[in-house]
Amino acid sequence: PGLLEPTSTLVRVAKSASTLGIAIEGGANTRQPLPRIVTIQRGGSAHNCGQLKVGQVILEVNGVSMRGREHRDAARLIAEAFKTKERDHVDFLVTDFN
């Protein structure tokens, strides 16, 4: 726990647009236990960043683990990370391995 998985990638998404522009599915107690990116909207910050991809699984957001979090909790955490004015970016630790 807390160790980087070998296939993981840290992606820094600058808040370059008014929305983050991703859709996620999954969370604890579902078929997809970690949140997975299912859509990246054109024109959103994630799309502008160019490094997030559909199908990637989100392991951490700003260093906070997604493990054990139910869908709404994971979604809320990501929304708050985008909304806060403390940072001008959101750091995602993602993996292509599901």
Place this chain on the structure above:
Amino acid sequence: REKRLTLPPSEITLL
């Protein structure tokens, strides 16, 4: 007896 082989699907949230 009912077997639970799969977990339910998740909702999708746009962020």
